[in-house]
Amino acid sequence: MAKVKKAPRPKAITPKGFRDYFGAEVSERSEMLQKIAGVYHRYGFDALESSAVETVEALGKFLPDVDRPNEGVFAWQESDDDGNGDWMALRYDLTAPLARVYAQHRNDLPTPYRRYAMGPVWRNEKPGPGRYRQFYQCDADTVGTSSMAADAEICAMLSDTLETVGIPRGDYLVRVNNRKVLNGVLEAMGLPEGEGARDNVLRTIDKFDKVGEAGVRELLTKGRLDASGAFIDGVGLSDDQAEPVIAFLTSKAADVAKTFENLRGAVGTSVIGAEGIAELEQIADLLAAGGYGADRIEIDPSVVRGLGYYTGPVYEAELTFEIFDEKGRKRQFGSVAGGGRYDDLVKRFTGQAVPATGVSIGVDRLLAALREKGRLGGRVEGPVVVTVMDRDRMADYQSMVAELRNAGIRAEVYLGNPKNFGNQLKYADRRGSPIAVIEGGDEKENGVVQIKDLILGAKIAQSATHEEWKERPSQFEVPRDQLVAKVREILEGQDG
Amino acid sequence: MAKVKKAPRPKAITPKGFRDYFGAEVSERSEMLQKIAGVYHRYGFDALESSAVETVEALGKFLPDVDRPNEGVFAWQESDDDGNGDWMALRYDLTAPLARVYAQHRNDLPTPYRRYAMGPVWRNEKPGPGRYRQFYQCDADTVGTSSMAADAEICAMLSDTLETVGIPRGDYLVRVNNRKVLNGVLEAMGLPEGEGARDNVLRTIDKFDKVGEAGVRELLTKGRLDASGAFIDGVGLSDDQAEPVIAFLTSKAADVAKTFENLRGAVGTSVIGAEGIAELEQIADLLAAGGYGADRIEIDPSVVRGLGYYTGPVYEAELTFEIFDEKGRKRQFGSVAGGGRYDDLVKRFTGQAVPATGVSIGVDRLLAALREKGRLGGRVEGPVVVTVMDRDRMADYQSMVAELRNAGIRAEVYLGNPKNFGNQLKYADRRGSPIAVIEGGDEKENGVVQIKDLILGAKIAQSATHEEWKERPSQFEVPRDQLVAKVREILEGQDG
Numbered sequence: 001m002a003k004v005k006k007a008p009r010p011k012a013i014t015p016k017g018f019r020d021y022f023g024a025e026v027s028e029r030s031e032m033l034q035k036i037a038g039v040y041h042r043y044g045f046d047a048l049e050s051s052a053v054e055t056v057e058a059l060g061k062f063l064p065d066v067d068r069p070n071e072g073v074f075a076w077q078e079s080d081d082d083g084n085g086d087w088m089a090l091r092y093d094l095t096a097p098l099a100r101v102y103a104q105h106r107n108d109l110p111t112p113y114r115r116y117a118m119g120p121v122w123r124n125e126k127p128g129p130g131r132y133r134q135f136y137q138c139d140a141d142t143v144g145t146s147s148m149a150a151d152a153e154i155c156a157m158l159s160d161t162l163e164t165v166g167i168p169r170g171d172y173l174v175r176v177n178n179r180k181v182l183n184g185v186l187e188a189m190g191l192p193e194g195e196g197a198r199d200n201v202l203r204t205i206d207k208f209d210k211v212g213e214a215g216v217r218e219l220l221t222k223g224r225l226d227a228s229g230a231f232i233d234g235v236g237l238s239d240d241q242a243e244p245v246i247a248f249l250t251s252k253a254a255d256v257a258k259t260f261e262n263l264r265g266a267v268g269t270s271v272i273g274a275e276g277i278a279e280l281e282q283i284a285d286l287l288a289a290g291g292y293g294a295d296r297i298e299i300d301p302s303v304v305r306g307l308g309y310y311t312g313p314v315y316e317a318e319l320t321f322e323i324f325d326e327k328g329r330k331r332q333f334g335s336v337a338g339g340g341r342y343d344d345l346v347k348r349f350t351g352q353a354v355p356a357t358g359v360s361i362g363v364d365r366l367l368a369a370l371r372e373k374g375r376l377g378g379r380v381e382g383p384v385v386v387t388v389m390d391r392d393r394m395a396d397y398q399s400m401v402a403e404l405r406n407a408g409i410r411a412e413v414y415l416g417n418p419k420n421f422g423n424q425l426k427y428a429d430r431r432g433s434p435i436a437v438i439e440g441g442d443e444k445e446n447g448v449v450q451i452k453d454l455i456l457g458a459k460i461a462q463s464a465t466h467e468e469w470k471e472r473p474s475q476f477e478v479p480r481d482q483l484v485a486k487v488r489e490i491l492e493g494q495d496g
Numbered sequence: 497m498a499k500v501k502k503a504p505r506p507k508a509i510t511p512k513g514f515r516d517y518f519g520a521e522v523s524e525r526s527e528m529l530q531k532i533a534g535v536y537h538r539y540g541f542d543a544l545e546s547s548a549v550e551t552v553e554a555l556g557k558f559l560p561d562v563d564r565p566n567e568g569v570f571a572w573q574e575s576d577d578d579g580n581g582d583w584m585a586l587r588y589d590l591t592a593p594l595a596r597v598y599a600q601h602r603n604d605l606p607t608p609y610r611r612y613a614m615g616p617v618w619r620n621e622k623p624g625p626g627r628y629r630q631f632y633q634c635d636a637d638t639v640g641t642s643s644m645a646a647d648a649e650i651c652a653m654l655s656d657t658l659e660t661v662g663i664p665r666g667d668y669l670v671r672v673n674n675r676k677v678l679n680g681v682l683e684a685m686g687l688p689e690g691e692g693a694r695d696n697v698l699r700t701i702d703k704f705d706k707v708g709e710a711g712v713r714e715l716l717t718k719g720r721l722d723a724s725g726a727f728i729d730g731v732g733l734s735d736d737q738a739e740p741v742i743a744f745l746t747s748k749a750a751d752v753a754k755t756f757e758n759l760r761g762a763v764g765t766s767v768i769g770a771e772g773i774a775e776l777e778q779i780a781d782l783l784a785a786g787g788y789g790a791d792r793i794e795i796d797p798s799v800v801r802g803l804g805y806y807t808g809p810v811y812e813a814e815l816t817f818e819i820f821d822e823k824g825r826k827r828q829f830g831s832v833a834g835g836g837r838y839d840d841l842v843k844r845f846t847g848q849a850v851p852a853t854g855v856s857i858g859v860d861r862l863l864a865a866l867r868e869k870g871r872l873g874g875r876v877e878g879p880v881v882v883t884v885m886d887r888d889r890m891a892d893y894q895s896m897v898a899e900l901r902n903a904g905i906r907a908e909v910y911l912g913n914p915k916n917f918g919n920q921l922k923y924a925d926r927r928g929s930p931i932a933v934i935e936g937g938d939e940k941e942n943g944v945v946q947i948k949d950l951i952l953g954a955k956i957a958q959s960a961t962h963e964e965w966k967e968r969p970s971q972f973e974v975p976r977d978q979l980v981a982k983v984r985e986i987l988e989g990q991d992g
Binding site for chain 1: 505506507508509510511514515516517518519520521522523526530533537538539540542543544545546547548549550551553554556570571572574582584586596597599600601606607608610616618629630638640641643645646648649652656778781782784785786787844845846847879890891892893894895897898901902904905906907908909911912923926927
């Protein structure tokens with residue numbers, strides 16, 4: 001045969017910013033999403049799985065001035081017969097596709113339409129530590145109603161969801177605010193809409209968590225020295241002008257009625273502000289009627305989320321327990337979900353305003369929180385490994401493993417080269433195997449098998465003296481027909 | 497404000513060849529995949545979720561001669577600082593990513609590595625009726641062992657999987673063949689490797705199901721008139737040359753020992769053929785030891801699958817019950833899964849041959865089969881709808897719906913405009929709602945609620961006379977505090 005010049009070998013790597021998920025990482029996420037889907041379903045939400053690919057036009061990321069859609073999405077041009085087709089892109093969230101789906105199918109969908117969606121989204125952004133370009137989102141939205149009952153319901157559902165996946169009451173708080181109240185405050189301050197002053201104030205409000213009341217007061221007025229000694233310019237308001245902002249931020253009281261009274265003071269005569277407060281009051285009443293107290297959901301005027309996007313209520317679920325960050329400092333775990341009312345997304349397609357409200361759960365952060373709380377992992381997950389002592393008797397080992405599997409026990413026969421028995425035990429170790437089964441020629445002849453408790457064996461090897469080792473057997477010889485029963489007994493003992 | 501020229505409205509459509517999945521379509525698939533994952537897990541397979549995006553190089557679809565990767569995949573070029581980066585693509589199956597993952601992580605993975613994967617894949621192909629450019633696959637593969645026990649195990653697992661998702665024994669058959677036996681036959685025929693004659697014979701073999709023994713004999717020799725009257729050219733073999741192919745195709749006997757005897761006749765003195773038969777015999781022995789009889793898995797030399805790809809055993813799961821096709825003709829449901837041994841995929845990356853074997857389940861076809869068998873979608877899935885008679889008492893309705901949900905009952909409060917009660921009942925109908933709850937002012941005053949059995953109501957409306965309607969009430973007045981109990985009672989009655 002003629003010698004063919006070989007192509008260089010391809011590199012076996014994930015593209016930059018992408019990663020693979022193995023074993024428990026996959027199944028734990030899948031189990032969590034199933035639990036969440038169960039709650040969403042109980043609330044009457046229907047599943048929707050839209051295609052991962054959308055036209056760039058439908059996603060709303062098309063910039064008419066440039067050759068390529070902007071960098072936030074992964075996009076490509078379809079090739080048609082003329083060599084230039086539509087631009088397509090991977091979805092960057094689950095909300096833009098929902099708007100497209102609702103506009104496309106609105107005559108076939110119930111109104112209001114409650115839907116949930118879970119799946120990967122893609123962002124063409126610079127990856128960083130822990131920041132991937134593909135990640136999961138899990139959303140629930142109600143489209144087609146302006147009723148505050150829709151917002152209240154999603155807050156209640158968020159609370160139920162967190163408890164269902166394993167965050168106990170007291171370890172989380174759903175906090176609710178309203179964008180209109182904030183607008184009312186800005187109106188009360190006499191700041192004109194659409195100019196830089198409002199944005200500056202909004203950005204300052206967002207720092208309240210970090211710098212506190214006094215810090216915000218300085219930043220709104222003459223400026224502030226930060227912890228590093230740098231001077232941060234102020235927004236340049238007078239003390240009087242800054243007052244409504246401070247009143248707004250500090251309006252949360254132990255008693256929700258008092259919070260509302262404070263808010264009324266902060267918005268003054270602003271109509272939009274009063275409207276926002278009325279909406280919050282409706283939500284508070286509905287939640288109280290559903291039995292959701294301030295230990296689960298509270299009105300909190302300091303919640304500030306994606307301000308450009310939302311048009312009414314905004315909400316956020318925060319985990320309140322403390323963890324140690326990568327530098328060993330104690331801090332609150334923080335936000336795992338957020339959302340709010342957005343009334344203009346469907347309008348892009350149909351010209352008609354369609355009110356909508358919804359929440360998105362940060363799947364990876366919630367998983368990390370559950371791991372932190374010890375609510376994931378723990379269980380023995382490795383398979384029982386049936387070792388191969390005699391490669392000609394593979395059928396014997398196969399029938400053992402079939403018996404175990406038929407009894408619902410996770411089990412494997414060793415499929416590597418059986419020559420070196422040590423390698424088989426190393427394999428069992430790497431698999432996190434709880435038990436190894438051994439049947440050599442002698443055992444076969446005597447109608448017995450050896451069953452090795454690997455978990456106990458590891459414990460003994462770690463901590464016990466030689467005498468104790470001898471006294472507490474971690475290996476048992478049982479008649480062949482008691483294989484399944486003995487394995488089950490040991491597994492149950494390990495679980496307990 | 498200055499008048500801004502409006503951009504035209506985007507079209508609300510899925511890109512060509514893509515679709516959305518709604519409600520039960522999503523949850524039924526998800527439930528089926530969970531069941532399959534359960535079986536795979538029991539067999540010791542670990543979950544793997546690789547990224548949807550791969551470098552084109554790793555996928556092996558890069559054609560060095562052209563600007564763009566070929567049309568089979570959705571691909572785009574990353575933009576780096578110089579304006580030209582790597583080509584990326586959406587995965588087109590789950591096997592190419594597995595080869596990349598195994599090559600990348602082989603030092604951290606157990607050997608052999610049993611893994612399963614489920615998720616969407618993308619094909620840049622011309623869409624057709626029922627043919628989409630995004631669809632689900634569900635694979636299980638064992639990498640790193642040449643043991644026939646790995647192939648046998650996957651066949652057994654496939655059989656268990658089909659029964660677990662709801663295909664009863666007798667309605668399916670896993671059929672096993674070996675590519676080497678076929679090579680042995682071609683060798684016995686004296687056909688040279690790497691030339692057109694072999695391909696022509698293989699293509700002809702693939703038609704055995706349709707044209708039968710006589711048809712294949714004609715096609716291998718002088719040609720054949722097909723049903724439409726067109727003449728199909730023959731491969732041009734002599735009758736003697738064609739004989740081993742016919743012997744091979746008709747070698748399946750009622751008794752597996754006899755099948756092997758026939759195969760030995762067909763491959764003659766071919767070494768590779770004898771090797772293939774020995775492998776099939778090993779698989780047959782292992783399956784018998786595991787209790788998998790010919791009613792579930794059989795050796796069938798007529799199985800021909802993706803011949804270029806596989807290097808040893810090939811297997812296929814076929815559903816044997818009959819359905820009516822779109823033209824009303826009876827036919828067998830056909831194949832829902834297939835796979836085999838492929839020993840060269842990892843070698844692309846590492847230079848070292850890594851033996852592997854695996855199966856892929858056609859998720860959509862299997863779902864269609866379950867639907868056909870009535871194994872999906874029987875349950876009442878719509879939510880109880882709490883109607884709104886008095887919009888000022890939303891909190892009352894909210895507390896009802898919270899009670900129902902807390903009791904585990906799927907329930908909604910109507911969130912549309914409550915003015916027209918007929919619209920609320922229409923909504924309940926569209927939602928497939930089993931029960932509507934009504935509490936007007938009178939009911940509120942008397943401490944009762946009306947509970948309407950919508951399923952019974954619909955049945956009565958369809959079939960009964962007015963008298964019967966009166967006698968069998970589908971609406972009940974119960975004390976408010978018996979709401980949950982009565983709803984549960986009606987739901988249980990509807991299920992039974």
